[in-house]
């Protein structure tokens with residue numbers, strides 16, 4: 001039987017995000033955020049679902065941490081709700097919100113579970129959106145103020161910090177396609193938002209360094225290996241442009257301090273190039289300790305004369321898919337990891353999200369036998385192991401997600417968790433994939 005052993009100090013974890021699991025959306029002084037607002041507008045979310053209750057993790061966190069402990073999970077990626085700390089986004093601190101995260105983080109540590117904290121996982125305080133949101137450079141200063149308080153409160157006990165989760169999704173889905181909060185549809189705004197978020201990332205990294213804290217800090221990008229539908233030069237160029245749009249724009253900025261020239265030219269021609277300075281780029285590329293990668297699937301592109309602004313369209317192939325309609329393409333993870341290793345100086349990498357939604361059901365025995373999810377996870381971890389064996393500095397893997405949760409525009413229709421959540425009763429059912437993953441962690445290896 002083939003066994004794939006990972007490096008002895010490899011980080012095995014699970015991941016969640018505040019808005020997707022906490023609930024308590026207007027409890028204990030928490031301010032409104034853009035997802036509270038966006039989900040309150042009929043038609044924005046599947047069946048008008050919202051995160052008002054979600055998994056009620058705000059009140060059930062101790063029970064959830066007990067499940068992590070029983071499964072032998074030693075690393076947990078969570079996010080902090082900015083509006084729970086600063087209801088208006090800046091200024092007055094909500095002590096009850098701060099106390100919640102103190103209880104949560106202290107409980108994790110008392111159980112031997114290392115927290116990895118994401119400062120921003122999409123839930124901007126609404127008051128800041130009312131002044132322009134991330135399109136307003138002033139919000140950068142408020143983000144730095146929020147980060148400084150988090151570093152002061154938790155910098156000595158949190159070993160891993162992630163400034164932002166998926167700036168591409170925040171900017172494009174939230175400000176160009178309008179399918180995420182705050183629901184804006186303007187590419188020029190979207191690219192300015194992306195830039196300002198990256199600038200806020202760089203400023204917070206510099207702040208972290210100035211505080212002489214002993215942990216590691218990085219950023220999480222959603223990345224996807226891109227492939228042309230055919231070897232026709234137009235399709236090949238379409239894949240290159242989409243790679244620039246999704247991957248290289250962010251990777252080059254953070255790791256090289258420049259935006260890729262081909263995309264600068266394209267955005268300038270389309271009059272959607274953001275405003276930025278050389279000083280901005282120097283700050284954005286402040287050295288990070290790791291690059292966080294969220295990988296779910298690859299992207300297949302074809303030339304499309306009518307596709308604005310890239311003249312490239314994604315192609316939906318008839319291949320095995322997850323419940324999100326995303327092709328299951330594990331080798332794409334290997335391609336991505338090796339590409340980044342060779343093109344970006346061998347930067348240390350954490351897979352901060354990888355996982356799959358499937359239409360889980362509870363069987364007559366009260367179990368969730370999610371073999372599809374085990375298969376997806378096994379195949380992707382195999383590819384991760386292949387990349388490590390070829391020298392990629394992959395340091396850890398956080399499975400998305402620990403709990404079934406609020407899946408943004410899809411509401412509760414999509415289940416990514418290794419723990420099933422009955423949203424009517426808030427009962428948790430540990431899925432077979434959780435027991436499988438528990439064994440992977442215990443053995444630090446995959447077995448065929």
Ligand SMILES: N#[N+]C[C@@H]1[C@@H](O)[C@H](O)[C@@H](O)[C@@H]2O[C@H]12
Nearest residue numbers: 017165166294353400407416
């Ligand atoms: N969709 N999907 C699943 C998952 C989402 O639930 C996370 O919040 C995001 O960071 C990232 O998009 C990935």
